[in-house]
Amino acid sequence: MSRADRTKLEGFLRGKVPLARVPLTVAIACGAISGLTLIVQAWLLARVVDAVVIHGLARDTVWPWLWGLLAVFILRTITTTIGDAVAFEAGARVVLAVRGALQTHIFALGPSWTRRQRTGDVTSTVFDAAESIGRYYAGYLPQRVLVAFIPIAILAFVVPTDWVSAIILCVSAPLIPLFMVLIGRGTEALNQAQWRKLAHLAAHLFDAIEGLTTLKLFNASRAETASIAQTSNAYRTSTMEVLRVAFLSSLALEFFATVSIAMVAVYIGFRLYYRELHFLPGFAVLLLAPEFYRPLRAMGTQYHARMEAVGAADAIVALLDTPVRLSSDRRGSLPAAPIRHIRFEQVGFTYDVEQGGQVSGARPALEGIDFALARGRRVALVGPSGAGKTTVSQLLLGFLTPTRGRITVDGHDLATLPAAAWQSRIAWLPQRPTLFHGTVLDNIRLGRADADPARLRDAIEQAEATSLIDGLPHGLDTMIGERGQGLSGGEIQRIALARIFLADADLVVLDEPGAALDHETAAVVARSIDRLSSRCAMLVIAHRLDAVRDAHEIIVLRHGTIVERGRHRDLAARGTTYASVMGLPVGLDA
Amino acid sequence: MRDLLRLLALGRPYARWAAAGIALNVVVVLANVGLLALSGWFIASMALAGIGAIQIEYFAPAAAIRGLAVLRTVGRYVERVVTHEATFRLLTELRVWFYEHLEPLAPARLQHHRGGDLLSRIRSDIDSLDTLYLRVLAPTCAAIISVILLLGFLALYSVPVTWVEASGLFAAGIALPLAAVRLGRDPGRRAVSIRAELRVIVSETVQGLGELLITQAAVRQAEAIARLGTSLVGQQRRQAWISSISSALSGLAAQLALWGALVITIPLVRAGSLTGPDLAMIILFVLASFEAVAPLPAAFLALGETLAAARRIFDLIDAPPAVIEPRCGAPRPQIFNLRIRGLRMRYADDAPWALDGLDLDVPQGEALGIVGASGSGKTSIFNVLLRFWEYDGDIKIGGVALRELDGDTARSLFGVVSQQTHLFNVSVRENLKLARPDATDAELMDALRAAYLEEDIAGLPNGLDTLAGENGARFSGGQARRLSIARALLKNAPMLLLDEPTEGLDAASESATLDALAKLMKGRTTLLITHRPAALRIVNRVVALRGGRVYVGEAEAAA
Secondary structure, three states: OHHHHHHHHHHHHHHHHHHHHHHEEEHHHHHHHHHHHHHHHHHHHHHHHHHHHOOOOOOHHHHHHHHHHHHHHHHHHHHHHHHHHHHHHHHHHHHHHHHHHHHEEEEHHHHHEEEEEEEEHHHHHHHHHHOOOHHHHEEEEEEEHHHHHHHHHHHHHHHHHHHHHHHHHHHHHHHHHHHHHHHHHHHHHHHHHHHHHHHHHHHHHHHHHHHHHEEEEEEOOOOHHHHHHHHHHHHHHHHHHHHHHHHHHHHHHHHHHHHHHHHHHHHHHHHHOOOOHHEEEEEHHHHHHHHHHHHHHHHHHHHHHHHHHHHHHHHHHHHHHOOOOOEEEEEOOOOOOOOEEEEEEEEEEEEEEEOOEEEEEEEEEEEEEEEEEEEOOOEEOOOOOOOOHHHHHHHHHOOOOEEEEEEEEOOHHHHHHHHHHHHOOEEEEEEOOOOOOHHHHHHHHHOOOOHHHHHHHHHHOOOOOHHHHOOOOOHHHOOOOOHOOOOOOOHHHHHHHHHHHOOOOOEEEEEEEEEEEEEEHHHHHHHHHHHHHHHOEEEEEHHHHHOOOOOOOOEEEEEEEEEEEEEEHHHHHHHOHHHHHHOOOOOOOO | OOHHHHHHHHHHHHHHHHHHHHHHHHHHHHHHHHHHHHHHHHHHHHHHOOOOOOOOOOHHHHEEEEEEEEHHHHHHHHHHHHHHHHHHHHHHHHHHHHHEEEEEEEHHHHOOOOOHHHHHHHHHHHHOOOOHHHHHHHHHHHHHHHHHHHHHHHHOHHHHHHHHHHHHHHHHHHHHHHHHHHHHHHHHHHHHHHHHHHHHHHHHHHHHHHHHHHHHOOOHHHHHHHHHHHHHHHHHHHHHHHHHHHHHHHHHHHHHHHHHHHHHHHHHHHOOOOOOOHHHHHHHHHHHHHOOOOOHHHHHHHHHHHHHHHHHHHHHHHOOOOOOOOOOOOOOOOOOOOOEEEEEEOOHHHHHHOOEEEEEEEOOOOOOEOOOOOOOOOOHHHHHHOOOOOOEEEEEOOOHHHHHOHHHHHHOOEEEOOOOOOOOOOEEHHHHOOOOOOOOOHHHHHHHOOOOOHHHOOOOOOOHHOOHHHHHHHOOHHHHHHHHHHHHHHHHEEEEEOOOOOOOOOOOHHHHHHHHHHHHHOOOEEEEEOOOOOHHHHOEEEEEEEEOEEEEEEEEEOO
């Protein structure tokens, strides 16, 4: 990571300071007061020891100083408590704000972006990275102010008291940050790489555990143990490489601090011996010497918190900087009346080919797509894999915006309509439906928590899912295992179908309905889809004959363009692309 | 406590590293206390010598002060390197141990644990177990040893001061941290579980974002995430308050001990039973000695979270495996006919029977098609044959009872193409080599050609080195299926289990795939689950299942 990058990331972190201004100020004020009490405490303590050891006074004469000490102790207890707790608040505010921003941005980037990401990576960014930057505000920033304030305050006391010790402190103090910076610079770059590696490590383990069944099929699950040990060990070796260097910077700090304290003690001793100094100031300075370095020492820890925060900010800024490709000017409005016509007008779409976060080229996916959907009509999209069927549905669903041409909804350009308003009119069955954590009921009512029980029952029946749900251990209240382990592909699809029937949408997009169903069930579902299609506009992406046979129009895609269109009977008779895609012998009248 | 002991037992291979770290920790603490106490004694003596009250030989103490300073500095560096090395070694050990214990449980015992939940377990929990040594064990042991040595030294000078010091150390090191643990246990436990829940919900949101947007559930999901985030911060805030109060009070305990020591020793100096320099030394000794117990509050707080994480991990892996494997497996059968009699199985003790009295016979080298509505038990047959789930009844392969074979041997008999085959996010080559680790590129390409994937793979920018993406996202459903066919080809097992091998394929590739399968099936005993009539042309016989058993008898189907 270059210096400019680091400055940019640090700038990002600084930019969030206003969110935490008040708690930060309070935390710093509390820290400063604690610092000042140290000086008072050192002087009072030295006063007592001087009186007893040098002047041989009795305890009764020093009681006032002793009571004073007690008061100082209590004051410091209060200010440190408040300071620490309030500093947490500063971090928490920023963490919540950043997590919110990340989440909003991921939603804006949409499914066309998320389907190309590793889920583990995105989760790590939203979760761990956001949490790592908290310590920048809770620890590093307040400490940065105190690290200047407390030593200067102590120095202001030491200079008039004992100038020789002041010189020792003054000479050693600037050396410490210097060495820390010199060593810290090298570590920082390593630290950044470290963070990425940790995310990768997480993804690797996730992958192995998710694929455990497959690994077992190939008797490779035990061999994977070695791979996990290896990844983990590699992580240890490289982390230790970073730490050995990182610890050097604290070694430098400890070395200067500890040796300076020893020097202060020895010099004070000799000057006392030659009667160049009084005991009271000498002892007070000895007590303050460790306190002089303590903030610097704490800074060492906070410096790592800062490096970690900058490393984490890298992933966060990269995500927040990912441009949203969807058009943003969406001030149009969609009439409340049911949608009648949706037209693709010479629609084209080109994907950016990205390499290492940079756009390195373009990959055309669709060209000159022209077709219309209408209420009560069913259009089927067929074609070999890679022909662009998924891109068409992503455009229609509003996850992508056409790069050429336009899609209109009852005459309004889809790119100008608010995405949520448009999507609220759609029901969609993806190829691999996601079941979310919750009950079967929650999943069917997804987004419609208030659905009426009678309509719910009806939707379940339409999706042929009644007996399936009755067979579950707790019926509708059965909890879903992630990605439906425990439910078969066909069962998941029927639950997702029930979702569609419940939605009562103007437009229904079905991606391979019935693909995971057995023949009988598929036929029944096809019949209920028939019934559904009379109430809405429908686009079906399919490979199977029974799903397209009755379509009002079949559109055949190949290499991103429409090569054939028409009704099943005509297309089948023609015996060209359609026939070969659907596996029909030439000229067969199906 | 039992969890703690079990965790400690796991770290036994690294006991030496751990002990070395603790010893170094003690050296560092003692060097620091020694440095400050000696400095106090030294300057008080020098001051008294300066006014002619006492005589002093000053070279030895001055040199000792410098020596202790260097010892402390270098000791700290070595200590940090050693304790971290020990921690990471332990971490690897834990990960491997966890995976090894998880492995026999898959897939039967894991179906109730969601993938994200498992990830969270492995990462957060095992990561928080690293605090056991670095933040709990090492500081606690070092503190105990240091405190004993420090108190012993102090007792040489004054027993009452030793008592004051002991009570101060007890309050700062044990009483307050324990109180903090008690108070922190609840928020700690909640933070761990909220964190796990949050991780799951974020990862499913990323995976299912499209459906959330379309169903208008995105806003609600976003609110749920925000709510969980806020309640996580709430728990963390409680933890922050508890820790800042307990650390401030620990500081106060140290200061009160100092105060008490002063009040006790001042008359002793007057009475002549203690010298002035000794008093200066004791003051700095007491002040510095609290460094020994300074890490304890954090250690005790971390202990709560660590034990919660340990509990969850033990809960998960302590589940008995679904299948008890024979102690000594029977030899691999040499003929591969399959005979099933009265097979019953279910997925849980209270679940309905998924297979209920199934009888099947497949002679060696023949292919049997299995049809039936979803839920009729087709896939359960595969789960049983692959020894993923236990069964009642009788299954024999080449006359050997399946139950007598160990799981690996049983699975080595079958090539599998199923809906659940996972593509790993590594290169296509590595995904294929899973089935035959020593395969050459030429053999891989042969398999790809037979699975009608050669062109698809050759067309990829990096060919065989292309990454498959998370869950094989780089490939369409049909391509993923054909990749698993290529894997089955490479595995070259004597029997085949095919679960909807042509699902998701267009008709052209379906017929090509079926041709490939027909070649693959030659001479191999095969079970083919399908609901596609086209697929049934490559089998010898067809049976239909309903309610977990064969229901129309064996209908001869035209091959």
